[in-house]
Amino acid sequence: MADTTETAETAAEATAGGAADQAVSFAGAVKAFGAVRAVDGVDLEIARGETVALLGRNGAGKSSTISLLLGLNEPDEGVVRLFGGTPEEAVRAGRVGAMLQDSRPVPRVTVGELVAFVAGTYPAPMPVAEALELAGIAELAGRRVDRLSGGQTQRVRFAVALVGNPALIVLDEPTAALDVEARYAFWDSMRAFTRRGHTVLFSTHYLEEADANADRIVVIDHGRIVADGTGEQLKRAAGGSLVAFDLAGAGPDGLADLPGVVSVEVRGDRARLRSDDSDATVIALAERGAIRALEVAPASLDDAFLALTSTPASTPAASRTSLETV
Amino acid sequence: MLDYLRLEVRRTLRDAGFVIGGVVMPVVMYLLFTNLGDGADNEWRTASMIGMAAYGAMGSALNTGGGVAEDRSIGWLRQLRITPMSPRQVVTGRALTGAVTVLPAIVAVLVAGGLVNGVRLDAWKWAVIALLLWLGSIPFTLLGLGNGYRLTAQATGVMNMVCNLTLAMVGGLWFPLSLFPGWLRSLSSYTPTNRFAQLGTSVADGHAPALGAVLVLTGWLLAFGSYAVVSYRRTARTV
Known part of the structure; x- marks a missing residue:
């Protein structure tokens, strides 16, 4: 817990330093799909080196937020910045790696071929063997990607996200559809990676996962951030x-x-x-x-989560829970 | 981008459907159609060789679009968008993949013609025919990309097959045009496939491709190219 507190303080200092020091910076970002405001006025700052969980129910706006962050979608209103520039610039410069939701493995290539190809697109990748090692799939290098189990596939996608040695890595529901054992193994790999000082943002709808693996939890509901703080702060808020x-x-x-x-x-x-x-x-x-x-x-985190996300959609964005004062 | 080309070519060559449909089938059909019954005269052995090579090249070119549709459906194009590769590099790499993967079909059918059916041509003619068939396949790659960027993976497969079979038959790649009724023969001369094969047959007959063939193919090149661009733009927003 001591570590967590320190990181939170570092984050607060960095916030004061301005957007250029931030790995991620959202200011009033809005993205609507038809009548649905999937991202509805998000303000979010993530300092370099932080590990942040984006927590929310299915359909809360997690993936839409991540799409804006990666530059896959443009915000209708507001600004999204990565390392002080546009998401496109950060992506072109090789500062971003991501594991997207619902992406299936490319058929007819081996794990080694796929990961080596992705490494080659980045300016300063880590050795392929190292990425496979970190993802825990060193022994699968010669196997065809389309002939792996679900857990193995997930780890291949993780290796793809990290092999470029990006400053920021984004994981959209990395453990969805994994069994308990595979989930633990995945987070072990993830922690080995975050120890190297990379900034990590992952989304999840598992509270325990967010609490156990992130310095900070950002709770999103109806496209808005309804809480932002450590797991401990969330529990107290509830x-x-x-x-x-x-x-x-x-x-x-x-x-x-x-x-x-x-x-x-x-x-x-x-x-x-x-x-x-x-x-x-x-x-x-x-x-x-x-x-x-x-x-x-x-109080269980479930209690906290339910208390925080039961706000009706019509509540103004100003109702965001300020955990610092709780 | 060369790494991307290498990766995609590898993927294509490992696709059993591609190898059977795009390379083995044209060779088998060529050998069957020219050796059944009384066998074929020399002229038809050569014309059919070029027709079937064109048919194989078209199938392989369209297959590139099938690959794009597959990449879209599994989220691979999205994944590529968050690598430092630019969208232009991705699209160019894909088009080059198409250019490379049409070669096995062309080479396989020409080799079958030379070695099995005893087609004899001057060395330069072989080279020019292969080159023209290769260049002439570009409009079909663009047609396939247009389908692949616009339609779902399944619909792309069906659409490519319909395009492939219709264009091959109406264009006279399978049967000599002389067997067609007059109205179909005049329709055929406006198809890209007919003019595509004509590039090769003119060279085999010892003269340069007719201006008409080049004009008609260029027209189709522009049409399919625009189709591919429009489809890509429509998709780029959602990929």
Whole structure:
């Protein structure tokens, strides 16, 4: 967690430094497809070296945001910058690598041929063997790409994204359709790569995945950013921890006034307090002697996610949750 | 871009459908059509050789469009757009792939003509015929690209096959034009395929291709070229 905090501070400093220092910079970006505003006024800054998760449900606008970022689509309004220039410039300069959603492997080439070809298009690629090693597919170099399992294919696409040694790597739902084991193996590979100081943006709809692998989570819903912060901050935003204990006959009176308590719920003889400062709440309970079968649990990220994304589409963009003040 | 060309040519040559449909079939058809029954006279052995080489070249050229449609459907064109390669390089690489992959069909049928059917021509004639068939296949590559950039992979396959068969039959690549009724014969002279084969047959007969053939082919080149450009522009926004 200490690492995460430091990175967040570095990010804040970099923000003050201006857009040119940023790996990624969105300012009021809008992209509509017909009547649907898939990206609806996104402001986002990602500092160099950050690993950021773009979290949202299916159809929340993750892929559309990524398309704008990569220059595959132009925003209708607003500006998207990569390293201070346009996405096209960054792509031409070989500073971007990406693993796109729904792309299937090119048939009739071997893994080695494919990865070597992509490496050749970049100005300063890493050796092909190194990319295959990082992606965990060194032993598949001679195999045909169209004859691999789903997990292996995903890793080939990862190797394609990273072999150019790009400063920014973008992964659109990299673990969708992978089984649990393949997912863990993939993230191990990913972490080995991020340790080299690259900027990484990945999208996912798995909360645990975002929490475990990113310095920072950006929650997107209805094409807008509804929250931006660490997993810890997200949990706190949703009402912190859950403190439960047996009332043992005592009434619930006064519980709501205890320090940190946000809400009180009584089920039978058991009280459940939602608290944004569980330590203070527990000390206060101890002073009252109300600690029978005491249980303190963090609010789940699922709770946080549901709380953050249940906002109706009509809410103005200003409702973005400011996690720094929570 | 040469790496891209190499990759795409490799992919094409490993495609069993391409090898069978674009190279083996024209050779087999040529040998069948010229050796069935009483066999063919020398003139038809040569004309059919050129017709079938043209037919194979056209099939291979159209196949380039099939490859593009496949690349689009699997997201490979999108992936290429986020490599440092420029769109111009990608399109040029694809067109060059088409230019390279028509060669096996042309060479295979000409070799079958020379070695199996005993077609005898001056050395320069062989070279010029191969060169003209190669250049003459460009309009068909563009037609295939037009289909490939516009249609789904499946529709491109069907459309290419329809174009291929119709143009081959009406253009007289399979049967001598003299067997056609008069109205079809005059229609045939406006097809790109008929004029395409004519480039080769004129040389075999010892004279330069007729101006009419060059004009008609140039017209089709412009038409198919525009079709390819319009299709590409339409797709570029969504790829």
